[in-house]
Amino acid sequence: MSDTSDHLDALLGRIPYARYLGMRAELAGDEMTAILPFAPHLIGNPTLPAIHGGVLGAFMEMTALAQISIMQGLTRQPRPIDISVEYLRPARPLTTYARAEIRKIGRRIANVHVEAWQETRASPVTLLRGHFLLSPKED
Amino acid sequence: MSNKTDFPKPSGRGNFDWSPHAQALGFEFVSSQKAWATLKLPFREDLVGDPDAGVIAGGAVTALLDHVCGHAVMMAIDFMTPIATLDLRIDYMRAAEPGLGVFAQAHCYKVTRSIAFVRASAWDKDKDDPLATAQAAFMINSDPGRGGSANPSEPSSSQGAAR
Numbered sequence: 403m404s405d406t407s408d409h410l411d412a413l414l415g416r417i418p419y420a421r422y423l424g425m426r427a428e429l430a431g432d433e434m435t436a437i438l439p440f441a442p443h444l445i446g447n448p449t450l451p452a453i454h455g456g457v458l459g460a461f462m463e464m465t466a467l468a469q470i471s472i473m474q475g476l477t478r479q480p481r482p483i484d485i486s487v488e489y490l491r492p493a494r495p496l497t498t499y500a501r502a503e504i505r506k507i508g509r510r511i512a513n514v515h516v517e518a519w520q521e522t523r524a525s526p527v528t529l530l531r532g533h534f535l536l537s538p539k540e541d
Numbered sequence: 542m543s544n545k546t547d548f549p550k551p552s553g554r555g556n557f558d559w560s561p562h563a564q565a566l567g568f569e570f571v572s573s574q575k576a577w578a579t580l581k582l583p584f585r586e587d588l589v590g591d592p593d594a595g596v597i598a599g600g601a602v603t604a605l606l607d608h609v610c611g612h613a614v615m616m617a618i619d620f621m622t623p624i625a626t627l628d629l630r631i632d633y634m635r636a637a638e639p640g641l642g643v644f645a646q647a648h649c650y651k652v653t654r655s656i657a658f659v660r661a662s663a664w665d666k667d668k669d670d671p672l673a674t675a676q677a678a679f680m681i682n683s684d685p686g687r688g689g690s691a692n693p694s695e696p697s698s699s700q701g702a703a704r
Contacts, residue, residue, distance in 0.1 A: 417598070447623070485630070486628065486630040487603075489625065
């Protein structure tokens with residue numbers, strides 16, 4: 403396990419809400435893939451059935467937070483300033499994956515895009531764009 | 542697969558009792574009227590985002606705002622029908638107070654034949670001091686066969702995050 407991988411496990415393991423959703427993440431080099439296995443409590447619409455839109459927003463938001471944290475080696479979480487979520491297709495009761503791309507990172511603000519998909523990477527179910535406030539490194 | 546008759550009759554509680562995730566997070570119904578809805582997310586330790594701060598996760602507030610916006614759409618149209626979130630924009634003004642639950646109120650201020658527009662805000666202690674605001678658009682009355690999916694293997698009854 404690399405330091406980055408340990409850092410990622412520690413980060414997600416310390417967020418109760420990430421554990422509640424059942425979210426985890428894997429690293430391939432510096433590329434992180436966040437994974438949300440399907441669970442019945444994630445359903446928003448039981449007749450389709452489809453995963454709740456808010457779950458996907460939260461999952462992608464935490465994917466962005468985790469990506470910023472491992473890139474910057476932050477010990478405190480960045481804080482979301484604004485996010486915009488686009489829903490392209492219903493998310494079916496399957497495992498959902500997400501990857502975050504940091505488009506710009508400055509001293510205080512990061513701009514991040516996230517894509518979430520299920521069976522087909524080229525057919526994302528949801529997209530997120532957001533700005534995040536970086537917390538200063540601990541003294 | 543689903544059709545419209547699968548959906549419950551409209552009521553003031555909208556889709557509140559009907560969504561497993563809303564129940565799992567413990568959303569509480571507060572009030573509703575024509576085109577308006579108010580819900581509460583009570584504080585719970587397992588919904589905390591930053592353990593150092595002990596406040597409800599931004600993501601849980603995201604789920605609450607998404608849900609209350611959908612509820613307001615249900616209250617604006619007079620029949621229960623599948624609706625799908627097209628986009629949701631959230632501005633986070635501040636963190637919630639440690640240990641406090643979060644209220645959210647949404648107003649569906651415009652409905653066209655196929656789209657509903659909604660604004661919402663979330664607060665903990667004072668409605669005039671919101672911790673987040675949201676703006677959302679929903680597709681409504683999404684007929685089977687009119688979905689925007691390019692993949693024919695996917696359900697075509699709706700586009701976006703159907704709820």
